[in-house]
Amino acid sequence: MIDIENLRFSYPKQTDDTIKGINFSIKEGEIYGFLGPSGAGKSTTQKIITRLVNGFQGKVWIMGKDLKNWNNDYYNHIGVGFELPNHYAKLTGLENLKLFASLYDKFPQNLMGLLEQVGLAEAAHQKTQDYSKGMKMRLNFVRALIHDPDILFFDEPTTGLDPVNARNIKNIIKDLKQQGKTIFLTTHNMYDADELCDRVAFITEGLIKAEDAPKALKLKYGKPLLNVEYEDSDLKSVEFDLKNLGQNQEFMKIIKKQRIISMHTREASLDEVFVKITGENLTNIEE
Amino acid sequence: MRSFANIIKWDLILIYKYGIVAVAFAISGIYSISLLLANTEGMEKLVAALIFSDPVMYGFLFTAIMILFEKDAQTHQVLAVTPLSINKYLWSKAFTFTLLAFVCSTIILLSASPNEFHPLLFLVAVSFSSILFVFIGIIGVSFVNNFNQFILLMPIVLAPVCLPFLDYFNIVESWVFYLIPTQACLLLFTASISTIEIWQLIYSIVYLIICNWACYKLAVRLYKKRILKTSRDE
Numbered sequence: 001m002i003d004i005e006n007l008r009f010s011y012p013k014q015t016d017d018t019i020k021g022i023n024f025s026i027k028e029g030e031i032y033g034f035l036g037p038s039g040a041g042k043s044t045t046q047k048i049i050t051r052l053v054n055g056f057q058g059k060v061w062i063m064g065k066d067l068k069n070w071n072n073d074y075y076n077h078i079g080v081g082f083e084l085p086n087h088y089a090k091l092t093g094l095e096n097l098k099l100f101a102s103l104y105d106k107f108p109q110n111l112m113g114l115l116e117q118v119g120l121a122e123a124a125h126q127k128t129q130d131y132s133k134g135m136k137m138r139l140n141f142v143r144a145l146i147h148d149p150d151i152l153f154f155d156e157p158t159t160g161l162d163p164v165n166a167r168n169i170k171n172i173i174k175d176l177k178q179q180g181k182t183i184f185l186t187t188h189n190m191y192d193a194d195e196l197c198d199r200v201a202f203i204t205e206g207l208i209k210a211e212d213a214p215k216a217l218k219l220k221y222g223k224p225l226l227n228v229e230y231e232d233s234d235l236k237s238v239e240f241d242l243k244n245l246g247q248n249q250e251f252m253k254i255i256k257k258q259r260i261i262s263m264h265t266r267e268a269s270l271d272e273v274f275v276k277i278t279g280e281n282l283t284n285i286e287e
Numbered sequence: 288m289r290s291f292a293n294i295i296k297w298d299l300i301l302i303y304k305y306g307i308v309a310v311a312f313a314i315s316g317i318y319s320i321s322l323l324l325a326n327t328e329g330m331e332k333l334v335a336a337l338i339f340s341d342p343v344m345y346g347f348l349f350t351a352i353m354i355l356f357e358k359d360a361q362t363h364q365v366l367a368v369t370p371l372s373i374n375k376y377l378w379s380k381a382f383t384f385t386l387l388a389f390v391c392s393t394i395i396l397l398s399a400s401p402n403e404f405h406p407l408l409f410l411v412a413v414s415f416s417s418i419l420f421v422f423i424g425i426i427g428v429s430f431v432n433n434f435n436q437f438i439l440l441m442p443i444v445l446a447p448v449c450l451p452f453l454d455y456f457n458i459v460e461s462w463v464f465y466l467i468p469t470q471a472c473l474l475l476f477t478a479s480i481s482t483i484e485i486w487q488l489i490y491s492i493v494y495l496i497i498c499n500w501a502c503y504k505l506a507v508r509l510y511k512k513r514i515l516k517t518s519r520d521e
Contacts, residue, residue, distance in 0.1 A: 050368055072370045080368045086361035090304040102293035103369040143365070 001151060001182040002026040002049065005059040009044060018044050020206035021058070031173065031183040033197035033214075035190070035270075037280050041206040042186050046153055049184070050080055063150065076105050079144035083155040083186075085136030089129035093120055093139050096128060097146055104147035114142040117172060119165065133160045141169055145176075152176065155186045170196060190270040194218075200270070204278045214270050221276050222268035226251075230258040239266065291375045298353075298383040305356060307349050308387065314341060315391040319398035327399045334399040335476035336455060338392045343416045343472070344445070346384040350424035351437050353380070354514065358432075363515050373515070377425065377506055385417040401480040412475035415495040419468055422502035423448075429509035465490065468498040 002025065009019040019041045026032040036042050047053045049060060051067065051074060060067040063077060087096045094111060101108035115121050118138040128136060137160045144152055157173065158166040173196055176183060187193055193200050194214045201211040210217065224242040228251070229235060240251045242265065254260075268276070275281055302308050318341060327334055357363055366376060392413050396404070427444050431437045451470035453459040464470045471491035474483055478491070 052364075052367060072372055075368055075370045078368070080365075082361075082364065084361065086365050088301065088357075088362055089360055090301070095300075099297045100365065100369060102297065103290045103366075103371045105289075105370060 001028045001030075001063060002032075002184070003059070003061040004045075004049075005061075007045070007048065007056060007058040007060065009048060009053070009056040011044075018206050019048070019056070022203070022206070022208045024201055024208060024211060026182055026184065028182055029177060029180045030198045031177050031185060031196050033193040033200035034184065034186045034203060035188070035193055035200055035274065036203035036278075037188075040203045042203055043155075045203070046155070046184070046186060050078065050153060073105070076147060077149055078151045078153065079147065079149035081141050081144035081152070081154040081157055083159060085128075085131075085133065085140055087128040087131075087136060087139060090127060092125050092127055093131065093135075094124040096139065097143060100143055101146040106147045108146050109148055111146065114145055115139075118142050118168065134162060134165060137161055138165060138169070141172075149181075151182045151184070153184045153186070156188065157185070158187075158189060158192055190274065194270045202274055202278055204280055210273075210277045217273045218267045218270060221273040223266045225266040227262075227264050227266055228254060229261040229263075230254055231261060232258055235261065290369075290371050291379065294371055294375060294379040295382055298379050299386075302349070302353065302383060302387065305353065307352065311345065311349070311387055311391050312394075314345070315394045318395050322395065322398040327401075331401060331403075331481040332455065332477060334396070334401060335480055336452065336473065337399075338395050339412075339416060339469075339472055339476045341391070341395065343388050343392065343413060344420055346388050346417045347420040347424040347427070347444075348441070349387070350380055350384055350421045351428040352434070354425065354428045355431075355434055355437065358428075358514060367515055373507060373511060377422075377503070377510060380425070381418045381421045381503075384421050385414055388417040389413045396480070399480075403480055403482070405479050408475065409479035411492065412472065412479050415475065415492070415499060416472040419472070419495060419499050419502060422499065422506040425506040426502065426509055429506075429513040465494075468495060471495045471498070 004022060004024050007019050007022045008017050010017045022041075022045070024032070034042050034045065044053070048056050049062070049067070051070070054068075062070065062074070067074075087093075088099065091099065093115060097111045097114065098108075101111065112121060112124060115124050118141060120135060120138055120142075123131065123135060128139065131139065137157075141154070141157055144154070154173070157169050161169060170192065173183060173185075185193065185197060197214060199211060199213050200217070202209045212220070225239045226242055226245060227237060227239050229237045238250075238254070240248055245251060271281075318337060322334070322337075389410070392409075396409070423444065427440055428437060431440055448467065448469050451464040451467050451473055454461065454464040454470065455473050471494045474487050474491045475495070477483055478488055
């Protein structure tokens, strides 16, 4: 669905490339996570794919067609969910959706149905200037869906949302994948990426440093150990190699005789993998 | 074409909701009442100047206000990822504010009850002048970030633009004023309620077509570069 080959880009008056020759492909119906710190080139890559900047080098193919050969009809096929709220304050939530829906060629989706999906049905006729930040973010999210696009770009879709609404948004993203939509997700949130993405790419300094399924990355960079916490007069913790665990006498003795409090494999978190590969920490980074 | 009609419809709704229509009608109302109370017999030049300087030149200010509202709400970047072209977006603004200028100008004109009236020339005068000032407004607003900065910029833009009034009211006469498009606007408005030389009419129409086209091209370029900050196709 999206094929990027040796993509290079530099902004005018800059000597160094912002994007230094990246390659990746996203299959139809796949959720692809683009993870990286501020200034890594995530937004620039998204701007190139959404045709907001041109003058890049390399090949960008979207739906089997060279990006340079698409006209404005391209926007009928993609939907973009921005990181920050951007609505007409004097219009209601429903009017905002109607305005943007009227600019697409495709017959718009059931707009009230979309608002209902993100819990905004009751606020549909309320001006967006009276919305909370979370409500504006949810409106941002559904606006990307109004024309039923084939490819979706979401930038930090759960930022500013309470846990219940964040869960709802993640469920909708999973539903969209079930419907066959291709999703390009930019996020700092490793938990969201881990839960939602089929594959993730770590990008820093304009280069993709690693790309794989989250599970594969965690296994590759984690330790094959099992951590067991048990009670033996006081709380004790011990680690066992996963290899031949069933033949490990000490492990067998503990699980037979002691009260087990918890057992966890020591696979790395996606956050830890990112730090290991790139040497940078994503936590608390604001872009 | 459907998206162009739709964006015009929404621009009309937006200028209504943001109170721009109310302000424009209030100003026109004040002017109209003043003209109804005053004796405007033989004051065609003053009436023409009034119509030009108010509803038409306000297009400059209103366009800037509307774009600053959109800039503040960051809706430009959302519009940029829809099939709506930049050309259509800018022409929609030009059409919307020209329609508003036409309605307000007509109200003022009817209040003045001129002895002579050429509707076609009046339509041409309002359209060409309003479109010109809408595009000048877009050019101006591309250099500022908020309304305060725009207020400071206004005299810098409007002072040279207003120079032809000196010639128009016979204070200073010079051919140099014919280089400023305002001269052409004033002549066209005069032609709509009075009589001007044929060469002046031809000059006004041709010169305003050229100036409008140049301002439009510059507005597109600056809108892309300074407001949208994109190199998206037009």
